[in-house]
Amino acid sequence: xxxxxxxSFHQRVFTSSLRVMSSIPPPECxxxxxxxxxxxxxxxxxxxxxxxxxxxxxxxxxxxxxxxFVEIMSQVRLGLQYVFKTRNAYTLAVSGTGHAxxxxxxxxxxxxxxxxxxxxxxxxxxxxxxxxxxxxLKVEVVEVGDGQIVPLSAIEEAATRVKPAVxxxxxxxxxxxxxxxxEGLSKxxxxxxxxxxxxxxxxxxxxxxxMDALGVDCVYSATQKVLNAPPGLAPISFSDRAxxxxxxxxxxxxxxxxxxxxxxxxxxxxxxxxRYHHTAPISTVYALREALAIIAKKGIDTLIQQHLDxxxxxxxxxxxxxxSMFVERKEDRLPCLHTVKVPEGVDWxxxxxxxxxxxIEFAGGLGATTGKxxxxxxxxxxxxxxxAKEVVNKFIQVVKEQSKL
Amino acid sequence: xxxxxxxSFHQRVFTSSLRVMSSIPPPECxxxxxxxxxxxxxxxxxxxxxxxxxxxxxxxxxxxxxxxFVEIMSQVRLGLQYVFKTRNAYTLAVSGTGHAxxxxxxxxxxxxxxxxxxxxxxxxxxxxxxxxxxxxLKVEVVEVGDGQIVPLSAIEEAATRVKPAVxxxxxxxxxxxxxxxxEGLSKxxxxxxxxxxxxxxxxxxxxxxxMDALGVDCVYSATQKVLNAPPGLAPISFSDRAxxxxxxxxxxxxxxxxxxxxxxxxxxxxxxxxRYHHTAPISTVYALREALAIIAKKGIDTLIQQHLDxxxxxxxxxxxxxxSMFVERKEDRLPCLHTVKVPEGVDWxxxxxxxxxxxIEFAGGLGATTGKxxxxxxxxxxxxxxxAKEVVNKFIQVVKEQSKL
Numbered sequence: 001x002x003x004x005x006x007x008s009f010h011q012r013v014f015t016s017s018l019r020v021m022s023s024i025p026p027p028e029c030x031x032x033x034x035x036x037x038x039x040x041x042x043x044x045x046x047x048x049x050x051x052x053x054x055x056x057x058x059x060x061x062x063x064x065x066x067x068x069f070v071e072i073m074s075q076v077r078l079g080l081q082y083v084f085k086t087r088n089a090y091t092l093a094v095s096g097t098g099h100a101x102x103x104x105x106x107x108x109x110x111x112x113x114x115x116x117x118x119x120x121x122x123x124x125x126x127x128x129x130x131x132x133x134x135x136x137l138k139v140e141v142v143e144v145g146d147g148q149i150v151p152l153s154a155i156e157e158a159a160t161r162v163k164p165a166v167x168x169x170x171x172x173x174x175x176x177x178x179x180x181x182x183e184g185l186s187k188x189x190x191x192x193x194x195x196x197x198x199x200x201x202x203x204x205x206x207x208x209x210x211m212d213a214l215g216v217d218c219v220y221s222a223t224q225k226v227l228n229a230p231p232g233l234a235p236i237s238f239s240d241r242a243x244x245x246x247x248x249x250x251x252x253x254x255x256x257x258x259x260x261x262x263x264x265x266x267x268x269x270x271x272x273x274x275r276y277h278h279t280a281p282i283s284t285v286y287a288l289r290e291a292l293a294i295i296a297k298k299g300i301d302t303l304i305q306q307h308l309d310x311x312x313x314x315x316x317x318x319x320x321x322x323x324s325m326f327v328e329r330k331e332d333r334l335p336c337l338h339t340v341k342v343p344e345g346v347d348w349x350x351x352x353x354x355x356x357x358x359x360i361e362f363a364g365g366l367g368a369t370t371g372k373x374x375x376x377x378x379x380x381x382x383x384x385x386x387x388a389k390e391v392v393n394k395f396i397q398v399v400k401e402q403s404k405l
Numbered sequence: 406x407x408x409x410x411x412x413s414f415h416q417r418v419f420t421s422s423l424r425v426m427s428s429i430p431p432p433e434c435x436x437x438x439x440x441x442x443x444x445x446x447x448x449x450x451x452x453x454x455x456x457x458x459x460x461x462x463x464x465x466x467x468x469x470x471x472x473x474f475v476e477i478m479s480q481v482r483l484g485l486q487y488v489f490k491t492r493n494a495y496t497l498a499v500s501g502t503g504h505a506x507x508x509x510x511x512x513x514x515x516x517x518x519x520x521x522x523x524x525x526x527x528x529x530x531x532x533x534x535x536x537x538x539x540x541x542l543k544v545e546v547v548e549v550g551d552g553q554i555v556p557l558s559a560i561e562e563a564a565t566r567v568k569p570a571v572x573x574x575x576x577x578x579x580x581x582x583x584x585x586x587x588e589g590l591s592k593x594x595x596x597x598x599x600x601x602x603x604x605x606x607x608x609x610x611x612x613x614x615x616m617d618a619l620g621v622d623c624v625y626s627a628t629q630k631v632l633n634a635p636p637g638l639a640p641i642s643f644s645d646r647a648x649x650x651x652x653x654x655x656x657x658x659x660x661x662x663x664x665x666x667x668x669x670x671x672x673x674x675x676x677x678x679x680r681y682h683h684t685a686p687i688s689t690v691y692a693l694r695e696a697l698a699i700i701a702k703k704g705i706d707t708l709i710q711q712h713l714d715x716x717x718x719x720x721x722x723x724x725x726x727x728x729s730m731f732v733e734r735k736e737d738r739l740p741c742l743h744t745v746k747v748p749e750g751v752d753w754x755x756x757x758x759x760x761x762x763x764x765i766e767f768a769g770g771l772g773a774t775t776g777k778x779x780x781x782x783x784x785x786x787x788x789x790x791x792x793a794k795e796v797v798n799k800f801i802q803v804v805k806e807q808s809k810l
Contacts, residue, residue, distance in 0.1 A: 024486065024487055024490055024491075024492070025487075026487055026700075026701035026702070026704065026705075027480065027483035027484060027486075027487055027701060029479075029480045029483060030480055030483070030484055030694075030697055030698040030701035030702070031698070031701065031702065034461060034464075034477065034691060034694055034695060034698075035473050035476070035477075036461075036464045036465060036467060036473060036477075036691065037465075037467075037473060038465045039465065039467065039468075039471070041466060041468060043468060045684065046466045046468065046469070046684060046687060047466075048465070048466070049465065049466045051463070054462065054463040054464065054465065054466075054688070055463040056439060056441075057459065057462035057463055057635075057688055058456070058459040058460040058462055058463040059439075059441045059459065060441060060442075060443045060444065060453070060454060060459065061446060061451045061452075061453070061454045061459075061629070061635060062441060062442075062444065063444075063446060063448060063451065063766055064451070064636070066444070066766070068440050068441060068442060071440070072439065072440075072441075074434075075432065075434045075435055078432035078434060078435070079432060079435055081429065081432075082429055082430075082431055082432055085429055086429075087429070095501055095502050095505070095637070096500055096501045096505065096662065097500050097683050097684045097685070097686060098683070098684060099661065099662050099683045099684075100500070100501065100662050100683075103660060103661070103662050127661065130661065131660075131661050133657075134657050134658065134659050134660065134661060135659055136659070222684070224466070224684060224687075230462075230466060230686060230687055230688040230689075231469070231684040231685065231686050231687055232500070232637050232686030232688070232689055252538075252539050253539065254539050254540055254541070254659060255508060255536075255539065255660075256504065256508070256532065256535065256536050256539060257501065257504050257505050257508050276771070278502050278503070278504045278505075279450065279451060279502045279503060279504075279627070279629060279636040280502070280636065281502060281635060281636050281637030281686065281689060282451060282629075282635055282636055283459070283462055283635040283637070283688070283689070283692070284635075284637055284686060284688070284689065286439060286441065287688070289435075289439055290439060292435055293435040293436070293439075295431075296431035296432060296435035296436065297431070297435070297436065299431065300431070361468055361471070366681070
């Protein structure tokens with residue numbers, strides 16, 4: 001006891017924590033090397049990351065308000081405006097993966113008690129509806145069968161009836177492989193006093209999209225699909241109309257992390273007087289900058305055209321092999337994520353496993369489409385025609401082998 | 406018109422978007438190389454990242470449910486249990502930076518209308534209180550002056566009075582440099598029917614902490630401080646008591662992204678039947694795994710002791726140079742983030758700028774302490790005695806030079 005009185009406060013605490021510590025030894029698995037095999041990612045994402053994007057993450061960290069990092073953030077904003085095709089000031093990346101973009105969008109655009117109208121063509125519409133209910137919104141759903149697009153007329157009818165604060169549409173529904181047409185939707189939203197929100201997680205850069213021409217009020221996406229960057233950021237853009245609505249909110253946004261005006265200030269959307277908001281994921285921002293640089297050099301429309309051309313080739317390739325696309329009408333198909341019917345008698349899991357053993361990821365369905373379809377992602381550099389053709393050939397071969405079993 | 410009818414749907418959309426595109430050219434800045442200078446980060450974080458952690462991010466992406474990635478997640482969970490000193494099953498990393506950890510914790514632990522008691526000793530208590538109000542909680546604040554710790558008696562008095570669902574305490578208040586004592590707090594929380602939530606963003610691994618021995622119900626942290634990993638993940642752990650409360654909630658958590666039970670399932674906290682929840686930031690998870698491996702090899706208590714020893718040396722070093730610590734009592738100081746009074750007549754910004762030009766980041770104050778203090782972070786590998794001593798010497802020299810001006 002006497003000896004203890006001579007120990008400093010820190011030492012005392014430390015001594016007691018040492019005693020407790022001994023019951024939790026350091027995990028043995030952390031003494032071994034990390035195991036990361038090289039794999040070609042042709043599923044619904046993440047997609048294969050080019051080495052030049054990965055290696056930028058090995059560079060030293062900068063502080064989140066250092067001038068060079070602020071400059072990189074500005075470059076990311078310009079790059080995102082370029083790929084979204086928008087001049088919106090409030091264009092930035094939320095520090096979370098794609099779903100964080102959905103949360104940030106709905107949290108900011110709608111207030112408790114307001115109505116969210118969801119055009120549901122698969123799991124992402126379902127997710128948005130579920131989130132709306134969690135957030136205390138009234139949720140109205142316009143639903144279609146899997147593999148269908150939601151008709152404009154159905155959205156218009158519902159909007160006229162419920163006067164939604166926000167209409168949610170998923171551009172590229174990755175659970176079914178449809179590309180939802182977006183023309184005419186902003187007029188419906190605006191005519192009924194609301195805003196148009198579009199999820200482009202699985203479509204941005206891989207299907208035609210023009211935020212400003214379409215009159216979209218908020219769009220979000222992810223980095224690990226066509227952009228070929230690592231997951232961890234959700235690009236997002238708000239129209240002036242959306243920002244006006246947010247500025248007039250009665251209640252504050254039920255999040256600080258996702259507050260669009262706070263985020264916008266940190267990202268320099270309202271001028272150069274940036275306040276500290278949170279510590280951005282520095283390495284991931286570097287990677288997104290490099291991914292956007294690749295697209296700027298290639299040209300966003302060249303990239304989209306590459307996806308369209310590769311999709312056309314892939315439809316023929318699969319058709320010649322006797323395989324059928326899940327989405328019947330060609331014009332309804334998402335050009336960067338292809339859904340193929342599992343032929344009768346074929347074990348889809350067996351196909352997936354066989355390809356996985358060859359170092360290639362292909363996916364099965366998601367949600368209601370599980371067991372019914374294969375999903376083939378040709379995102380970004382995986383849409384290079386020769387590469388896609390070769391990998392799809394391997395897929396066809398494995399399906400054929402499995403059919404014989 | 407006739408020609409247009411022969412164009413496919415995709416081509417038509419594409420043609421129209423091409424026309425619009427031409428008004429937004431690719432940003433010129435993305436044609437230049439990215440500019441990332443090498444800098445020693447001795448501010449409040451992010452801290453300098455060792456090359457071995459950075460380079461793991463250059464490795465190829467895995468899918469978010471690939472067996473090797475699931476194995477890495479398991480290793481991260483074990484590593485986090487080790488550094489938090491807990492056997493809690495629900496120990497994982499939220500896919501966002503430190504503040505996302507705060508949001509996840511409060512969102513899950515409290516329901517609208519319940520009371521959050523905040524022990525406020527600086528900006529992080531203020532942030533938690535503000536967030537509580539955004540989330541529709543009743544917020545009670547126990548406040549002390551900058552540089553003070555919150556007395557246990559004041560927390561006990563308030564808790565007995567307001568019966569909080571959650572007591573929030575910031576262990577390492579990085580805006581003032583105090584280390585809040587945690588002993589006895591869980592008893593106060595539990596005796597009054599509530600839970601104890603501790604923010605260890607700036608303290609984990611740099612100050613004694615033992616989750617289970619202290620009876621903490623929820624703790625969160627960040628990766629870019631003592632762990633020396635890139636920002637982008639918020640380690641978090643929930644006690645069984647916390648999980649029981651969450652399972653009995655009347656309303657669902659007002660977030661899907663931050664829902665503890667959903668996250669816990671994805672991270673394998675409730676068994677190996679993992680559902681897809683979101684796409685984890687793959688590269689950042691690799692980096693966190695490597696950061697935890699470094700700590701496992703060194704030993705968490707050796708690491709904490711290194712911070713304590715370096716802090717003691719630094720107090721002498723600064724004292725000999727005639728500089729005063731902002732936090733008066735040694736036992737109240739955070740051993741990994743040191744706050745030093747700006748001497749009269751010294752331009753703190755000038756000091757910061759001069760060091761920055763030498764490639765070293767030191768910070769000024771934050772919030773109410775702006776202009777009053779310097780903040781020196783010796784996080785993780787920056788707490789190696791020789792390294793810290795050398796950098797602090799440079800700081801002292803610059804302060805002396807500035808004093809003469």
